Amino acid sequence: MQQSGLSPSTVAPSHGRARRLAVVTAAAVVAVLLAVVTVVAVQANFASFALPAPPVTGTATSTTEPHATPPGTGLAVGSGRPFLPAPEDGHISEGTVVTPDDDDVPAIARMDPTVLAALREAQTDAGAAGIPFFPVTSGWRNEAYQRWLFEDAVERYGSEEVARQYVATPERSPHVTGDAVDIGSLEAQLWLIEHGSRYGICQTYANERWHFELATEPGGVCPEMKADATA
Ligand SMILES: [Zn+2]
Structure with missing residues (x-):
């Protein structure tokens, strides 16, 4: 393996890259989690908004009666x-x-x-x-x-x-x-x-x-x- 021949001066930057990689990875994970949480929250919001809507809201264009044509x-x-x-x-x-x-x-x-x-x-x-x-x-x-x-x-x-x-x-x-x-x-x-x-x-x-x-x-x-x- 090449690592066995590496001097301390060449190992240190490698550790630095590893740390940066770890930081970037952690940031990416956090970003993905935030995105997922946001999507779930938006959907939950939408669902809670949409569900209680009555079958027919009484708009002038609606002429059907919900009892006869239930969902x-x-x-x-x-x-x-x-x-x-x-x-x-x-x-x-x-x-x-x-x-x-x-x-x-x-x-x-x-x-x-x-x-x-x-x-x-x-x-x-x-x-x-x-x-x-x-x-x-x-x-x-x-x-x-x-x-x-x-x-x-x-x-x-x-x-x-x-x-x-x-x-x-x-x-x-x-x-x-x-x-x-x-x-x-x-x-x-x-x-x-x-x-x-x-x-x-x-x-x-x-x-x-x-x-x-x-x-x-x-x-x-x-x-x-x-x-x-x-x-
Ligand atoms: Zn009725």
Whole structure:
């Protein structure tokens, strides 16, 4: 080996290079660690920001209702979950146009008759105002479907507490009792928000522009909206 012949004067600079190399290596390791920590922090920040976003934020461009097209509708196929909502559970599949007149659709047929009658009357009058019909994205749902929606929301939002802000439990959902309807077009939603009280129909949750219930007498005043489904 060549080292055996090296004098002390040639060894010393070699040690110096080794020290510099060690310093540079340590600096590089620190830089990489900092980069990793930064990336993780940014991702965590993004995740914590993105997760609580509601399925539909109420923007004017959004005309679909999250209950009818839950995030799990597509995911559940491969999720291993045994239940998938079917029309007989009250499910209205995305792309299917259903109106309050569709008696052959369980989501409509199993709604409370009084609620349905009020909705049909409103729809008729809205027609004169240029709203062709009320597209219903969800009406009656059975318990299994509602539970599936809720469990899907728990997965999506990470906790039951947050999920309850967007999806009611089967025990609390007015959809399960047939007392609620979700309307899928913005113009129909806005018409109902403005004129629904004539028929006793009111938006009941401030964070669900599409969700209506019979909440006052025809011609009455709608009660103050609840903030969300937890209220
Ligand atoms: Zn609803």
